[in-house]
Amino acid sequence: MSLVGFGAVGQGLARLLLTQRERLQREYDLDIRLVSVANSRHGCIFAEEGLDIAELLALASQQKALTEAAHTQRWDSALEGIRAIKADVMVEATLTNLRDAEPGLCHIRTALERGMHVVTANKGPIALAARELLQIARTQGVQLRMEATVMAGTPVLSTAFEGMAGTRITAARGIFNGTTNYILSAMAEGREYAEVLADAQALGYAEADPTADVEGYDALAKAMILSALLFEQPLTVEQVTRTGITGVSREQVAQASEEGKRIKLIASVRRHESGKVEASVEPVALPLSDALAHVNGAMNAITFESEALAKVTVIGPGAGGIETGQGLLTDILAIARS
């Protein structure tokens, strides 16, 4: 396995590979060898026999360079590494970018074209180019999986595609961003916005630029992914109505509480009978009778509406290094099983 991006999520997956190694061998007969790791500062390091994951995690926690780990080869960039290495699976966990999806788009395209399965937590390439990338994967006879892109390791896409196979999903609505839900929940307890945002960053929930969270772009990316995957209708950023939480004051949060409501950042995608898809992200004051009003902290929730099942709701962690690493691990195991 080749890992690109060694921040909160990349390290979360690495930690799971280390702590779950014996169980994965025993229960799945799977010995995952991490042959390369890349980040933006130190490029890509490679060792055919496998890198020492504990050593990599120790270096990261001490803010030291990845290149201090024992390795046999190094390239200046992740892309050069992907072009040179042949791993069974490439995991992409670099920054989400909704302008052109780079650098993740090039990483994923190149890995697929080289015949590697790809598992991604990076939302940009799926939000902007799902159709193209899935087509390359089909042509190459490999898998492209993206469970971690929507609600981290909480099984959202597998619920829709495997658990609900056969029924037509017509809408998905819920709380798709952990950082803003963490902030709004803490504000409802009287805490200050800036202090809580700093906590969410320290806990590994926020995007590298947290503007993406608080201005609603991260939830919007997930709405784009759901539309592209559930409805096969890609949306542009501009086609999703978006309002973030930066305009929500502590007074408004307190006022909502007094009225027996909770302000939540609600995202929604709906396919109408005509085939038209509508998508939005906006803060909404929900009555306490709405189950979403009780989803707090970095927990997220999604309700699917479908023809046969009416409403199905999945609630679970929406952010965090380990939680997202778990989403990546689920996809790696799905590839190994198939």
Ligand SMILES: NC(=O)C1=CN([C@@H]2O[C@H](COP(=O)(O)OP(=O)(O)OC[C@H]3O[C@@H](n4cnc5c(N)ncnc54)[C@H](OP(=O)(O)O)[C@@H]3O)[C@@H](O)[C@H]2O)C=CC1
């Ligand atoms: N955090 C979360 O809870 C969740 C995150 N995600 C998504 O997962 C991805 C990773 O998130 P997270 O780990 O939190 O982000 P971080 O900012 O913690 O880590 C990003 C990593 O990507 C690396 N990187 C950036 N550009 C390049 C490049 N050109 N080549 C190689 N590596 C590069 C960075 O390198 P360097 O260390 O040198 O800066 C860093 O290691 C994002 O796309 C995010 O949207 C999805 C679900 C949940």
Ligand SMILES: N[C@@H](CC=O)C(=O)O
């Ligand atoms: N920054 C995101 C991370 C997961 O996608 C969030 O807070 O939900």
